[in-house]
Amino acid sequence: MSTLLHLDASARRRSISRELSAAFAGAWRARNPDGDYRYRDLAADPVPFIGEAWTELCDAVLALPSTDPERLGELARTPEQAAAWEIVRPLLAELLAADVILIGTPMYNYSIPASLKAWLDQVTFPRMSLGERRFVVTTARGGTYAPGAPKAAYDYQERFMRDFFAGHFAVSDTVFVHAELANSRQDPALAHRRAEHDASYTLALATARDLAEEY
Numbered sequence: 001m002s003t004l005l006h007l008d009a010s011a012r013r014r015s016i017s018r019e020l021s022a023a024f025a026g027a028w029r030a031r032n033p034d035g036d037y038r039y040r041d042l043a044a045d046p047v048p049f050i051g052e053a054w055t056e057l058c059d060a061v062l063a064l065p066s067t068d069p070e071r072l073g074e075l076a077r078t079p080e081q082a083a084a085w086e087i088v089r090p091l092l093a094e095l096l097a098a099d100v101i102l103i104g105t106p107m108y109n110y111s112i113p114a115s116l117k118a119w120l121d122q123v124t125f126p127r128m129s130l131g132e133r134r135f136v137v138t139t140a141r142g143g144t145y146a147p148g149a150p151k152a153a154y155d156y157q158e159r160f161m162r163d164f165f166a167g168h169f170a171v172s173d174t175v176f177v178h179a180e181l182a183n184s185r186q187d188p189a190l191a192h193r194r195a196e197h198d199a200s201y202t203l204a205l206a207t208a209r210d211l212a213e214e215y
C-alpha cells in the first residue's frame with residue numbers, strides 16, 4: 001500500500017497551485033483506492049517556526065554519528081526540548097510514512113512561502129535521507145521563469161527545492177509542474193500574456209493529472 005502526503009502552502013483559498021496539487025491528488029487517489037492519503041494545509045494550519053529548543057535537539061543529533069529520525073525525541077533533555085519534539089513528532093512521522101510527497105506552492109518573492117519553509121525547517125534534521133521517497137511539486141507564479149524567459153535565473157523556488165531535496169534528502173528526481181504568468185489574470189500590464197498563461201495552466205493541470213499515473 002502506498003502513502004501520499006499532500007501539502008498546500010498558498011495563502012489563497014482559490015489558488016492555482018492548490019488546483020494543480022488537487023489534480024494530482026485526485027488522480028492518485030483514483031489510481032490507489034487502497035492507498036493512504038494524508039493532507040496538511042500549511043497556510044490554514046501553519047506549523048510554528050523552530051525555536052531555540054529545536055536547535056538544541058538538532059545539535060544533539062549533530063553530535064551523534066547517526067540517528068534514527070523516529071527516535072529523536074529520546075534526545076530531549078529539558079521540558080522545552082520535549083515540547084519542541086512534540087511539534088516535530090507528528091510532522092516527521094507523516095513525512096517518513098509517505099512514499100510520495102506532493103507539495104502545492106505559490107512562488108512568493110522568487111522563492112517559497114514562509115509557511116512551507118517553516119514546515120521544512122521543522123522536519124529537517126542532519127543526515128536525514130529520504131532517498132526512497134518521491135517528491136512532486138505543483139506551483140503557480142505571477143510571471144514566467146520558463147527556460148529562456150528573461151527572469152528564468154531568478155527562479156529560486158524550483159532551484160531551492162530541487163537542490164535542497166537532492167543535497168540534503170538524497171532525492172534527485174523531484175518533478176515540478178508550473179503554471180506561469182498567473183498575474184495576467186489580474187494585472188493589466190500582463191493582460192496581453194493571458195493566452196500564454198491559459199495554455200501554461202491547462203498544460204500544468206493535465207500534466208499533474210497524468211503524472212499521478214506514474215506514482
Ligand SMILES: Cc1cc2nc3c(=O)[nH]c(=O)nc-3n(C[C@H](O)[C@H](O)[C@H](O)COP(=O)(O)O)c2cc1C
Pocket residue numbers: 010011012014015016017018105106107108109110111139140141142143144182183
Ligand atoms: C506575497 C507574494 C509574493 C509574490 N511574489 C512573486 C514573485 O516573486 N514572482 C512571481 O512571479 N509572482 C509572485 N507572486 C504572484 C504569485 O506567484 C501568484 O499570485 C500565484 O498565482 C500564487 O499561487 P497561488 O495561485 O497558488 O496562490 C507573489 C504573490 C504574493 C501574494
